[in-house]
Amino acid sequence: MTTDWTRGVVVVGGGAAGMIAAHTAAMRGVPTLLLEKKNRLGTKILISGGGKCNVAHAGPMEEVRARFRPNEARFLQPSFYRFTNDDFIRMLSNKGMETYTRPDGRIFPVAPADAKDVVSVLEAHLSEAGVRIRLEAAVTEIETTGGGVSGVLLASGDRIETRCLIVAAGGSSYPATGTTGDGWRWLEALGHHLVPLRAALAPLYLEPTPPAEWSGVALRDCLLRARRINADNTPGKELMRWRGDLLWTHKGLSGPTALGVSREVAETIPEQSGVEVDLLPGEPFEALRERLLEQTKAFPRRSVADFIEQIVPNRLVKPVFDTAQVEPTVKGAYLGAKERSRLVQTLKGWSLGRVRHVPLERGEVVAGGVTLSEVDPRTMRSQRVRGLYLCGEVLDIAGPVGGYNLQAAWSTGFVAGEAAAKEQEGSASSPDKTAGFASSRFG
Ligand SMILES: Cc1cc2nc3c(=O)[nH]c(=O)nc-3n(C[C@H](O)[C@H](O)[C@H](O)COP(=O)(O)OP(=O)(O)OC[C@H]3O[C@@H](n4cnc5c(N)ncnc54)[C@H](O)[C@@H]3O)c2cc1C
Incomplete structure (x- = not known):
């Protein structure tokens, strides 16, 4: 007709x-x-x-x-x-x-x-x-x-x-x-x-896939940075950063920060990019190191994990210690200067892995x-x-x-x-x- x-x-x-x-x-x-x-x-x-x-x-x-x-x-x-x-x-x-x-x-x-x-x-x-x-x-x-x-x-x-x-x-x-x-x-x-x-405003699928128990974990007001990964596997040029909330999924990352960097990642070769998160974007590296030092001095018998728990959700406390190569049960009095720096480095720039895919259909x-x-x-x-x-x-x-x-x-x-x-x-x-x-x- x-x-x-x-x-x-x-x-x-x-x-x-x-x-x-x-x-x-x-x-x-x-x-x-x-x-x-x-x-x-x-x-x-x-x-x-x-x-x-x-x-x-x-x-x-x-x-x-x-x-x-x-x-x-x-x-x-x-x-x-x-x-x-x-x-x-x-x-x-x-x-x-x-x-x-x-x-x-x-x-x-x-x-x-x-x-x-x-x-x-x-x-x-x-x-x-x-x-x-x-x-x-x-x-x-x-x-x-x-x-x-x-x-x-x-x-x-x-x-x-x-x-x-x-x-x-x-x-x-x-x-x-x-x-x-x-x-x-x-x-x-x-x-x-x-x-x-x-893809734009899309989730990021990561390699390796995050552990299943992280799925659903959210970070409030963090800073996600997407970077190119150099041929020798070292972090390269920053592609994009986005401040806001972050959510782990069973395949990788979602939430406003992941969506916010996704277009720039998709525009490069996604598999040659990685993401890292700054858990305390409002606090400079030195200030955080100082705060952790004061904390361990004030509470030498308290577990350092108590301090980290105030910053990251429970399910991520152990992974943060593992990444920093610090024993999660360590007490304040026994936390050395190098360990303290590694913990602060992890909190300020925790590498979450390589991007495997940015799914266009999920944008x-x-x-x-x-x-x-x-x-x-x-x-x-x-x-x-x-x-x-x-x-x-x-x-x-x-x-x-x-x-x-x-x-x-x-x-x-x-x-x-x-x-x-x-x-x-x-x-x-x-x-x-x-x-x-x-x-x-x-x-
Ligand atoms: C999960 C999700 C959440 C979002 N949240 C927000 C938000 O909160 N705020 C915001 O600003 N943006 C948001 N967006 C983006 C926003 O929805 C889109 O930018 C917007 O809808 C685009 O409008 P559009 O009219 O161009 O396309 P659409 O709204 O997608 O409309 C296109 C229409 O064309 C029809 N169509 C397609 N092919 C044919 C055909 N062959 N014959 C007849 N009809 C056809 C489709 O069925 C569809 O109804 C979101 C998008 C998604 C997917």
Whole structure:
């Protein structure tokens, strides 16, 4: 069956960027059709922020933008000013959802509201704007004629004719959420170039695998450093450092610090990198050595392990002593200067092993994607194909943990929806919008 949507906008992908794009286009009175492969919208949003959804990052957009790599930050400038963190929070509060900002700037819905409610709010906006939503509608191909978009083909065999298409099909991590890199295949076939895909915000798998009993152990406020490993096995150049929490898993490391260094590790040869942790990043080496000396003098009969236990979780006390080659039962009075230095060295730079793998499919985002120089940052319009707009993670954008990636999806989605609607304005008719409003779903 062929559906004529030549007087409207078609959006592929009902995730963060696609929902905002569709809403924005429809709000400008242009008939808008949203095609989503899964049987519901926003599947990735549902698992974001551990189900709590870190919707955005607080602060001036200039500061939010500055957390991206320079070329990404430049590209994001127009869209970040066009649709800000406050604009998105307003969309939530218009539907009664309150948010709060954590001390680190991350914005979340106020509990009991969570990621599910964020998706419900967006669905309510889509319905109000009259967006037609077609679920379980997997696009398989984009058709072009004479250098411009002419339609899309669905897995069902249906064809939708359109001259204005927004691709918001996301990346390729967590493929069960619907993101299997489809957008990249079509866009490459249409002449776009891809920056090589790499894991970002992903866990690190280590060699050797950590002992099973460490799995689930967490460190609060530590500093994780990723380093290159030299050919002679000595630690080399630092690749990246990240301060925050760290979590051991059965395969290696996760938590904000591991995710924070993962992109730089994935960009080198991961197996030639290693990670080390500073357990007390706020205390210089000398100060810690002094504190340990004072402690052993003040409590000569007390076990040094008592002191270490105040710094590391129980399950890691013995491994710290083993790494420092110090007897775990040693009493303060018997701790020699060299042993003390080795303990402090371990606390300030404990080598956790070599990175075996950074799994792309387990990343919160994928770095790489459509090269930014082929897309107009003021409109998200493709500079390769007429009538084509790109937004969200299909683009070569990957921000840090903290609400930055959803912000990039909201902002680029908004600009794409606005520009696509402008292109179609004139051919749109308001009765279509009213009909869409009355029945916002079909298929
Ligand atoms: C575990 C996890 C936690 C995260 N937590 C946070 C967080 O707290 N804060 C934050 O800022 N970011 C977070 N992120 C990142 C954030 O979710 C993404 O950056 C964001 O969802 C990207 O938006 P998008 O619209 O480009 O892609 P997506 O939201 O992934 O949407 C793409 C949509 O396109 C659909 N689609 C794909 N192919 C087709 C096709 N062929 N036909 C039709 N539809 C198709 C998919 O089914 C999907 O619904 C997290 C990511 C993960 C995986």
